[in-house]
Amino acid sequence: MLRAIKYELNPTKAQKTLIKQSCGCCRKVYNVMLDRKIGAYKKDGTTLSAFELINQLPKLKSELEYLKECPSQALQQVIKNLDKAYQNFFRKGGNGYPKFKKKGIKDSFRIPVACAIDYDNWTVKTAKIGTIKIYKGHNKQIKGTIKSYTITHTNTGKYFISVLYETMDKPKLNNNKSVGIDIGIKDFATLSDGTVFENQKHLKSNLKKLRVLQRTASRRYQKNKKREEQSNNWKKSVRQVAKLHERITFQRNDYLHKISTWIANNYSIICIETLNVKGMMKNYHLAQAISDCGWSKFVNMLEYKCDNLVKIDKWFASSQTCFECGYKNTNIKDLSIREWTCPVCGTYHNRDLNAAKNIEREGLSLCGHKVSGCTMLAPRTPPL
Numbered sequence: 583m584l585r586a587i588k589y590e591l592n593p594t595k596a597q598k599t600l601i602k603q604s605c606g607c608c609r610k611v612y613n614v615m616l617d618r619k620i621g622a623y624k625k626d627g628t629t630l631s632a633f634e635l636i637n638q639l640p641k642l643k644s645e646l647e648y649l650k651e652c653p654s655q656a657l658q659q660v661i662k663n664l665d666k667a668y669q670n671f672f673r674k675g676g677n678g679y680p681k682f683k684k685k686g687i688k689d690s691f692r693i694p695v696a697c698a699i700d701y702d703n704w705t706v707k708t709a710k711i712g713t714i715k716i717y718k719g720h721n722k723q724i725k726g727t728i729k730s731y732t733i734t735h736t737n738t739g740k741y742f743i744s745v746l747y748e749t750m751d752k753p754k755l756n757n758n759k760s761v762g763i764d765i766g767i768k769d770f771a772t773l774s775d776g777t778v779f780e781n782q783k784h785l786k787s788n789l790k791k792l793r794v795l796q797r798t799a800s801r802r803y804q805k806n807k808k809r810e811e812q813s814n815n816w817k818k819s820v821r822q823v824a825k826l827h828e829r830i831t832f833q834r835n836d837y838l839h840k841i842s843t844w845i846a847n848n849y850s851i852i853c854i855e856t857l858n859v860k861g862m863m864k865n866y867h868l869a870q871a872i873s874d875c876g877w878s879k880f881v882n883m884l885e886y887k888c889d890n891l892v893k894i895d896k897w898f899a900s901s902q903t904c905f906e907c908g909y910k911n912t913n914i915k916d917l918s919i920r921e922w923t924c925p926v927c928g929t930y931h932n933r934d935l936n937a938a939k940n941i942e943r944e945g946l947s948l949c950g951h952k953v954s955g956c957t958m959l960a961p962r963t964p965p966l
């Protein structure tokens with residue numbers, strides 16, 4: 583099983599410069615190669631493969647001396663990433679056409695070999711940059727084989743290393759307790775046993791603050807000037823926006839980690855609906871709410887934290903079906919209906935709880951378990 587862990591780095595001044603330079607080199611190579619790919623296609627309709635582009639690297643390095651400062655595996659990895667970006671573009675329903683990289687947006691480089699981490703001193707030995715200190719904090723140690731690592735430089739002046747590793751250990755929990763999870767906008771998640779995880783309120787207030795800061799930044803932007811020529815006030819605003827963005831991301835991730843860990847520690851079979859997040863994002867009003875919730879991130883976390891995650895088709899009518907008698911009430915498509923009474927059996931339903939129970943039953947039947955009826959419980963708050 584592949585897992586990733588992220589540590590914050592504490593590089594020296596010289597190391598910071600080296601990291602920034604390496605990010606710059608990777609960005610340069612990416613942009614040059616993208617340009618060559620586009621050029622070759624325009625010229626005679628040929629597609630340059632990753633192999634061909636990697637073969638062009640030595641020549642490019644002799645033209646641009648500074649590329650030699652960067653770990654060479656990182657540069658090759660960039661070309662592989664570019665190739666991946668193309669494959670994603672051609673895949674059905676895939677991403678957009680690969681774009682040229684800009685400075686300050688996701689500055690990073692990946693090295694596809696192991697790094698050595700010394701947990702006595704909390705340092706990591708990396709290619710070309712040398713031994714960098716790690717902030718210990720509450721971080722866990724890696725138990726497994728390291729596959730690759732990525733060093734990132736954020737626009738708020740922080741440095742991180744994400745380490746991808748393979749582990750053999752299988753989670754220990756086997757209490758045969760199952761649960762269905764309904765993810766929503768009003769409440770973040772409702773479990774089939776009645777536990778409700780609310781959406782965070784302080785996140786909302788931060789989003790309001792963010793909107794104000796963004797407005798200030800755009801007011802201070804002078805259209806006819808280049809980025810470097812903009813006023814110091816504009817630069818300050820941009821920094822503030824980036825800092826708040828980062829805080830919001832941290833808060834959200836922290837919450838998602840807490841919920842997913844709690845669920846993984848309490849249930850051994852977890853059923854969840856696969857969401858059509860992309861389709862939902864097209865709905866403008868839903869989009870903001872969804873991107874705040876971080877649903878796909880949450881499903882991702884459950885995926886690596888739980889042993890038995892059963893995903894149910896997104897077309898399964900979990901909220902419309904009565905859990906007791908199976909009657910399908912199509913009026914419930916309207917998201918504003920929070921509670922309803924089944925016209926056939928007369929059961930009173932909480933929309934999300936009913937959905938969660940249906941998801942649990944469907945999930946269990948998918949993995950061949952016999953399911954008996956559940957009793958309705960009043961929503962309760964989780965002990966986080």
Ligand SMILES: [Zn+2]
Nearest residue numbers: 904907924927
């Ligand atoms: Zn019914």
